[in-house]
Amino acid sequence: MKKTFYLALLWSAFFVGASAQTNIRLTETTLMHEMRATPYPKDKAVVDDRYVSFQWPLRADANINADILDGMDAKSVRKVDKTTLHYQLRYARDKEFKKDVKQVETRWPFYNPDKDLAPGKWYWQYGYVNEAGQVEWQSTQELTVGDNPKKFCPPSYKEAIAKVPATHPRIWVQKAGWDAFIAQAKPKAEYQWYLERADKVMQTPMKTVKDINTSQVKNLTNQMQINSYLTRESRRIIDAEEGNTEALIRAYLLTKDRKYADEALKRVLEMTDWDKDKNVKGDFNASALLSLCSMAYDSFYELLTDAQKKTLLDAIREKGGAMYKHFNNYLENHIAENHIWQMTLRILTMAAFATYGDLPEAATWTDYCYNVWRARFPGLNEDGGWHNGDSYFTVNTRTLIEVPYYYSNLTGYDFFSDPWYTNNIMYTIYQQPPFSKSGGNGSSHQNVGRPNSIRISYLDALAKLTNNSFAADFVRRTLKVEPEYMKKALLNKPGDLAWFRLQCDKPLPEGPGLTALPFGRVFPETGLASYQTNWDRVGGNAMWSFRSSPYGSTSHALANQNAFNTFYGGKPIFYSSGHHIEFTDVHSMLCHRATRAHNTILVNGMGQRIGTEGYGWIPRYYCSDKIGYVLGDASNAYGKVISPLWLERGKVSDVEYTPENGWDDVPLTKFRRHIVNLGKTGFIFIYDELEASEPADYTFMLHTTAQPMTVDTSNPRFVHVQGLSGRGGASDAYIFSTGTLQTDTTSQFFVPPVNWLRADDKGKFKKYPNHWHFTAKSEKAKVYRFATIINTHALKYPAKDPEILSDGRIKAGGWLISVNVSASGAPSFFIRSTKDDVSITYKGEETVVNENGYVTTMRDVVPDLEI
Known part of the structure; x- marks a missing residue:
C-alpha cells in the first residue's frame, strides 16, 4: 500500500532558526570492546565508591x-x-x-x-x-x-586464604558447624525437598554417555550444528546425572546418612572420565564433572580411601587445570565471557577452595579466582544492568550469590555491600515486574513469560543479604500466589538457591514495597530503560521498555538499538520478534538478532552491525511519576559487519553478512529517538530524528508475537496500527511522518525458523510459530522525521484517535503535543499536560522538563564505561 502522510504543524515554525545544536556526535568505532582496550581506572578518573x-x-x-x-x-x-x-x-x-x-x-x-x-x-x-x-x-x-568511609573494600587474598580451614567439609558446610547446620536446616521446607529428591534418585538407574542421542547428526549441515546438537544432547544426560548426584551429596550433608554418600561416590567415580567421550561436547559438561569431583572430595573426605582421594584429585587437577589455562590472561580482559561468568568460574572457585592445601595447583587457582572476582565481578558497570538480557541473566544466579556468600562467610566481610548489587536489584525488578513478561532484550527473551522461580529465588536472597524491602515485596507477592514457587528451581544447574536458604537464617526485611518505587528507571551504562503505570496490579499495568546500548549486539545482545517494546497486563504487544534456535543459527541471526526483528528503523533496508561496533547510547533521561523521558542515539550503529569475531562466527555457521541479508554501508549521520512517558496514562510519544549525507529511505517497524496487527490508512494525517496482547490488552500506534510512507504487513519471517536442535526427551522437534511484521517505508530524503503516539490500554476501553486541533497541535490522553515533522527547521517538540503542571520541551541542543515549577535542563552526557 502506498499513501502520503504529512502533518504540516503550524507550531513548528516557532523553532525555525533556532541556535546551533550542541549534541555530542560520537566518532568511535566502538564504545565497548570484546577484549579490554583501555586501562582501568581511566586517566583522571575519580574512584570513591570502591x-x-x-x-x-x-x-x-x-x-x-x-x-x-x-x-x-x-x-x-x-x-x-x-x-x-x-x-x-x-x-x-x-x-x-x-x-x-x-x-x-x-x-x-x-x-x-x-x-x-x-x-x-x-x-x-x-x-x-x-x-x-x-x-x-x-x-x-x-x-x-575519594575519601568515602563507606566504600567497598573487601579483604586481600592473603587475609582470605589464611582463614580457609584445614578440615573437610569446608564448602557447602563447614565441619566445625556441621551439626548446628543440620539442626538449623531440619525445620525448613528445603530440607525435605532435597531428601525427597535423593530418595527418588536412590531408586533411579543411572544413565551413561552411551545414552546420548546422536540420531540427528546425519541430518545436520555444518560443524557448528553438529557441535551444538551434541552439546545439547550430552548435556541432557550429564546435567540430569549431575542433578541426581548432587541431590545425594546434599542429602548426606543434611543427614550424615552413609547410604547417600555411598551411592553418590559410586556415581561420581563412574563419571570422572565422561568428558573424554567423543559425543560429549561443551565446557558446561566439563565443569559439571569438575563440580561433582570436587564436591565429593570435600563432602566425603573422611569416608574416602587413599585411592579414591587420589582418583578424585587427579580428575580435579586435570579438569581444573584446563579451566584455569583457558581463563588465565583472557577472562580478565573479556567483555563478557558468557559461560565462565555464568557457571564455570564459580565451579573452579569452589573446586580450588575445596582442594586448597591438598592439591598444589589449587594455590594458584584460589589466588586467581579470588582476585579476578575482586577486580571484575559481579558486573562491568555500576548501573546494575545486564546487557545480555533477562533470559541469560538468570543463568548467572548461583554465581552471583554463592561465590560472594562463600567469600563473606570465609572472611567475615560483607561482599554484598558492593553497590552494584543494590542497583542490580532495580534492574531485576524494573526489567520484569511481578507476573510480567521480560523487557524483551537478549537472546531467548521470548521464553521469559513471567519472573521464573530462579529470579524469585535471586530476589529473595538479595532481599535478605542487602536488607532490600523492594525485593522482599516482589518475593512476597509471588509466594502469596504460589507458596512453593521456588521449589521449581530445585537442583537447577545455574539457579538453585535452596541450599543458600538452608544456610541463611535472615528473614525477609520489612519496609517500603514496590508501590513506593518510581514508575521508571534508566540504566545508562547498560543502555536500558523501562517505565510503567501500575506497580500494584499487573492486570492494569501499561509498560514499555527501551534499549540503546554501548554494548552493541555482541554476546547474547541483539541489534536493537533505539528499539522499544510495549506491554499490557504483563503481556507483550509491540515486541521484538524471531526465535533463538541456536547462538549463530541462520534464522536466529537474520530474524532474531538482526535489526529487522525489532521495533526500530532500517536505513535503505539495512540494519545495525553485529558486534560491539553496532552500538547505541543514552545521552539524556528523566524519571518522575508525572513524566518520563529517554533519548537514544543509534547514529553509529549501522553499516557492514566488521567484527573479526562475528565474521568468523558467520563463516563457520553459514551466515552471510551481505546487502541481500541486510548489512551494508549507509549514509546515515543521525538517528536519535526520543520517548516521552506521558505520566500514568499509558500514552507514550516517540520522536525520531533521521539525517543522512545523501538521500536515503527509512523503514519504521512494528512487530507482534501474540496476534496479527491491524493497519488503518484511512486518515490522511497518520497511519494507525493496533497490536493485541492476546490477553485483553492493546497498543494503538499513530504514526506521523515527513512525507510519503509505503506500508506493508506480513506474517512470514525473512528466513523460516527450522528447529534442528531443540528436541524434547522423546526426540520430537516442536515447530516455531510465525510472528507479524509491519513496515512503513519513506521516500528517499536527507532529513526525515517520525512522530508516533502509542496508547497502551485495556482492550475493553477502545482507543480514541488523536485529535488534531486547528492550530496544528495534537491532543491525546490529556496531553497537548506540538511537533515538527517537516524536513525543514530544527527538530523540536513541546508537550504539556492539561491536568498537571508538567511539560517537556525539546529544541535539539537541550531538553527541558518543567515539573511543578522546577526546571530540569538536559544536555548530552556520555556514560562512564569500562573495557
Missing part, C-alpha cells in the same frame, strides 16, 4: 579472542604461551615515580593492592615484561581516590 583495582589490556600478541582463535587456521596465528606472561605495575603520589613508589610484578593483567589507596591524587603505570626481561612501560595514568 577500592582501587588496577587493570590493563593484554599485550597485543596475546590479545586474541579465544573464540576467534578456535575458528582460525592454527598456522595463521602465533600462539603465545600465557604462562610466560608477566607485567610490572608501579604507583605513587609522585608523577615522576621517584619517591615512595610501590612496584610489583604480576602474572595477570590486573593487580589488587592489599590495602586501598589513601585519598588523594595518585599516578600509576603498567608495563609488559618482554622475553629479555625488560619492562616496556606504557603511558602514565592519573587517579584521584
Whole structure:
C-alpha cells in the first residue's frame, strides 16, 4: 500500500532558526570492546565508591579472542604461551615515580593492592615484561581516590586464604558447624525437598554417555550444528546425572546418612572420565564433572580411601587445570565471557577452595579466582544492568550469590555491600515486574513469560543479604500466589538457591514495597530503560521498555538499538520478534538478532552491525511519576559487519553478512529517538530524528508475537496500527511522518525458523510459530522525521484517535503535543499536560522538563564505561 502522510504543524515554525545544536556526535568505532582496550581506572578518573583495582589490556600478541582463535587456521596465528606472561605495575603520589613508589610484578593483567589507596591524587603505570626481561612501560595514568568511609573494600587474598580451614567439609558446610547446620536446616521446607529428591534418585538407574542421542547428526549441515546438537544432547544426560548426584551429596550433608554418600561416590567415580567421550561436547559438561569431583572430595573426605582421594584429585587437577589455562590472561580482559561468568568460574572457585592445601595447583587457582572476582565481578558497570538480557541473566544466579556468600562467610566481610548489587536489584525488578513478561532484550527473551522461580529465588536472597524491602515485596507477592514457587528451581544447574536458604537464617526485611518505587528507571551504562503505570496490579499495568546500548549486539545482545517494546497486563504487544534456535543459527541471526526483528528503523533496508561496533547510547533521561523521558542515539550503529569475531562466527555457521541479508554501508549521520512517558496514562510519544549525507529511505517497524496487527490508512494525517496482547490488552500506534510512507504487513519471517536442535526427551522437534511484521517505508530524503503516539490500554476501553486541533497541535490522553515533522527547521517538540503542571520541551541542543515549577535542563552526557 502506498499513501502520503504529512502533518504540516503550524507550531513548528516557532523553532525555525533556532541556535546551533550542541549534541555530542560520537566518532568511535566502538564504545565497548570484546577484549579490554583501555586501562582501568581511566586517566583522571575519580574512584570513591570502591577500592582501587588496577587493570590493563593484554599485550597485543596475546590479545586474541579465544573464540576467534578456535575458528582460525592454527598456522595463521602465533600462539603465545600465557604462562610466560608477566607485567610490572608501579604507583605513587609522585608523577615522576621517584619517591615512595610501590612496584610489583604480576602474572595477570590486573593487580589488587592489599590495602586501598589513601585519598588523594595518585599516578600509576603498567608495563609488559618482554622475553629479555625488560619492562616496556606504557603511558602514565592519573587517579584521584575519594575519601568515602563507606566504600567497598573487601579483604586481600592473603587475609582470605589464611582463614580457609584445614578440615573437610569446608564448602557447602563447614565441619566445625556441621551439626548446628543440620539442626538449623531440619525445620525448613528445603530440607525435605532435597531428601525427597535423593530418595527418588536412590531408586533411579543411572544413565551413561552411551545414552546420548546422536540420531540427528546425519541430518545436520555444518560443524557448528553438529557441535551444538551434541552439546545439547550430552548435556541432557550429564546435567540430569549431575542433578541426581548432587541431590545425594546434599542429602548426606543434611543427614550424615552413609547410604547417600555411598551411592553418590559410586556415581561420581563412574563419571570422572565422561568428558573424554567423543559425543560429549561443551565446557558446561566439563565443569559439571569438575563440580561433582570436587564436591565429593570435600563432602566425603573422611569416608574416602587413599585411592579414591587420589582418583578424585587427579580428575580435579586435570579438569581444573584446563579451566584455569583457558581463563588465565583472557577472562580478565573479556567483555563478557558468557559461560565462565555464568557457571564455570564459580565451579573452579569452589573446586580450588575445596582442594586448597591438598592439591598444589589449587594455590594458584584460589589466588586467581579470588582476585579476578575482586577486580571484575559481579558486573562491568555500576548501573546494575545486564546487557545480555533477562533470559541469560538468570543463568548467572548461583554465581552471583554463592561465590560472594562463600567469600563473606570465609572472611567475615560483607561482599554484598558492593553497590552494584543494590542497583542490580532495580534492574531485576524494573526489567520484569511481578507476573510480567521480560523487557524483551537478549537472546531467548521470548521464553521469559513471567519472573521464573530462579529470579524469585535471586530476589529473595538479595532481599535478605542487602536488607532490600523492594525485593522482599516482589518475593512476597509471588509466594502469596504460589507458596512453593521456588521449589521449581530445585537442583537447577545455574539457579538453585535452596541450599543458600538452608544456610541463611535472615528473614525477609520489612519496609517500603514496590508501590513506593518510581514508575521508571534508566540504566545508562547498560543502555536500558523501562517505565510503567501500575506497580500494584499487573492486570492494569501499561509498560514499555527501551534499549540503546554501548554494548552493541555482541554476546547474547541483539541489534536493537533505539528499539522499544510495549506491554499490557504483563503481556507483550509491540515486541521484538524471531526465535533463538541456536547462538549463530541462520534464522536466529537474520530474524532474531538482526535489526529487522525489532521495533526500530532500517536505513535503505539495512540494519545495525553485529558486534560491539553496532552500538547505541543514552545521552539524556528523566524519571518522575508525572513524566518520563529517554533519548537514544543509534547514529553509529549501522553499516557492514566488521567484527573479526562475528565474521568468523558467520563463516563457520553459514551466515552471510551481505546487502541481500541486510548489512551494508549507509549514509546515515543521525538517528536519535526520543520517548516521552506521558505520566500514568499509558500514552507514550516517540520522536525520531533521521539525517543522512545523501538521500536515503527509512523503514519504521512494528512487530507482534501474540496476534496479527491491524493497519488503518484511512486518515490522511497518520497511519494507525493496533497490536493485541492476546490477553485483553492493546497498543494503538499513530504514526506521523515527513512525507510519503509505503506500508506493508506480513506474517512470514525473512528466513523460516527450522528447529534442528531443540528436541524434547522423546526426540520430537516442536515447530516455531510465525510472528507479524509491519513496515512503513519513506521516500528517499536527507532529513526525515517520525512522530508516533502509542496508547497502551485495556482492550475493553477502545482507543480514541488523536485529535488534531486547528492550530496544528495534537491532543491525546490529556496531553497537548506540538511537533515538527517537516524536513525543514530544527527538530523540536513541546508537550504539556492539561491536568498537571508538567511539560517537556525539546529544541535539539537541550531538553527541558518543567515539573511543578522546577526546571530540569538536559544536555548530552556520555556514560562512564569500562573495557
